[in-house]
Every structure is written in C-alpha cells, then in structure tokens.
C-alpha cells in the first residue's frame with residue numbers, strides 16, 4: 473500500500489490491541505503517543521531505496537506465478553525468491569521480535585518491518601507476479617496515465633477518502649475510525665471478524681501469512697484483473713463498476729490487515745510477557 477493504506481492499517485490495529493500490547497510496543501518503539509504504530513508504518517518504504525536498505529526491497533511482496541483471471545494461487549516454494557519475500561520476511565522479523573537475546577534496537581527495527589509487511593501482504597498486487605505486480609500495466613485514472621500497481625497501492629484509497637491532495641494522516645484517522653466501527657459489534661464486518669484471525673499461529677508464521685497471501689491473491693482474479701492483463705491496458709478505472717468493486721476490496725483488505733496486525737502483536741506481547 474501507499475502511505476494512506478499503511479497508516480490506516482496501523483491505526484485500526486491500535487484500536488484493537490490489548491492494553492498490555494500497547495504498553496509493550498510503546499516502550500519498544502519509544503513512542504508514548506497514540507500514534508506509536510502509525511508513526512512507524514511507512515518506515516520500511518523510506519529505507520528500501522537506500523544503499524543499506526536495498527536487501528529489504530523484495531520483502532514487500534510475493535510474486536505468485538499464477539495466471540489470472542483463470543487461475544490464481546500462491547505457493548511458497550515456487551513463489552518466494554531466494555532473496556526473500558513478504559512471507560519469509562514476516563517469519564524472520566517476527567522471530568527477531570520474539571528473540572529476547574537481541575538488543576532493543578534490533579527488536580525495534582523488527583517491529584517496524586512486521587507492522588509494514590503485514591499491511592503489504594493484504595494488497596492483492598503484492599501477491600502477484602504479472603508485470604511486476606502490475607507495475608508494467610498502464611491504465612487511466614481520471615484521464616491520467618498511471619500504472620495498475622499504483623492504482624491499487626494509492627489511487628483507489630485516496631479517491632475513496634475524497635481525492636488526492638489530502639494529507640495522509642488526517643485521511644487515515646478518518647478512515648481508520650470508520651473501519652474500526654465496521655469491525656466492532658453492529659458494524660458490517662462484525663460477523664466475519666472472528667474468521668479473520670482463525671488459524672493464526674505465532675509458531676507458524678509461514679503457514680499463517682501464506683493464508684493471508686492466498687486470500688489477497690484471489691482478488692487478483694476477481695477484482696484486479698477480472699478479464700486478464702491485456703484487457704485492462706489503457707482502460708479508465710476510476711469510474712463505474714471497476715472502481716466500486718476495487719473500493720470494496722481495498723476497504724475489506726485494509727480492515728483485515730489492521731485487525732490481524734492487532735492480533736499478531738497481541739500474540740507477540742503475550743509470548744514475551
């Protein structure tokens with residue numbers, strides 16, 4: 473996701489973590505404000521193009537070698553590259569977070585990666601190989617030429633929140649409050665929220681995050697490329713049915729990512745305390 477998606481994911485998580493989890497991560501992240509998670513949610517993007525951070529570039533996605541729209545599916549052995557992917561990164565940095573022998577700054581850094589990558593795995597095009605996760609597919613967004621990956625990272629969410637030019641923080645506050653209400657009792661996601669965290673296993677981050685990746689990747693066939701990669705080239709996506717469906721998927725995936733991040737951080741804090 474772009475900044476808006478990551479910050480919103482973190483803010484939703486903040487609203488669902490246990491009090492003990494909040495205390496633990498406020499200390500670890502050295503931030504005693506309510507934005508202790510949101511404040512670090514985009515850090516992994518800020519370092520990926522730096523010299524020292526280059527090794528983390530592949531950690532933001534997993535390239536499913538499937539064939540949308542007829543076949544979607546992710547396989548760890550086939551799709552996670554030698555230099556890593558979002559699934560192996562979640563496993564690695566989760567285990568670093570749980571490692572009491574590591575110095576605090578390493579665990580702090582691991583926390584920042586987990587917070588970011590757990591968000592990214594919920595972006596359907598971060599679980600797809602085709603045209604480098606859609607970066608090579610040119611489409612139109614309100615008449616402007618953009619790539620499909622950017623549309624799903626940022627344009628859809630920004631248009632849902634009232635258009636570009638809005639600062640990410642206030643927009644994320646508004647969106648996260650909205651999603652939080654929809655997840656809570658009485659909201660439209662209340663009935664399904666338990667299923668979102670079913671089968672989450674802190675002792676098996678690979679299997680757990682492969683479940684998230686598989687679910688995310690299924691939207692590549694249903695909503696991202698419903699008629700395949702070539703049919704979408706040059707199409708206007710900001711209007712009509714495509715946008716409606718994309719907005720629904722984006723909303724659901726950010727809600728799930730935030731709720732799951734809360735639960736994942738709870739499991740980590742419970743294990744440590």
Ligand code: DCM
Pocket residue numbers: 519524581
């Ligand atoms: N950083 C890091 N590991 C290092 C050096 C720096 O995690 N060995 C972090 C610190 C900052 C970010 O990278 O969050 C950018 O570093 P700097 O501000 O030192 O350029």
Ligand code: DCM
Pocket residue numbers: 577578580581584
């Ligand atoms: N950091 C690092 N190497 C250091 C000191 C800090 O990698 N020698 C990391 C830990 C945090 C980030 O940099 O991820 C920001 O740390 P600080 O708040 O200490 O600048």
Ligand code: DCM
Pocket residue numbers: 473529532533535597598599600601604605607621625
């Ligand atoms: N990306 C992806 N899958 C790929 C390559 C890149 O999901 N196979 C993502 C990472 C960034 C965006 O696309 O969010 C742009 O990546 P880059 O700047 O590395 O081209």
Ligand code: ZN
Pocket residue numbers: 473474595598621625
């Ligand atoms: Zn992206």
Ligand code: ZN
Pocket residue numbers: 473516517532588592
């Ligand atoms: Zn990312």
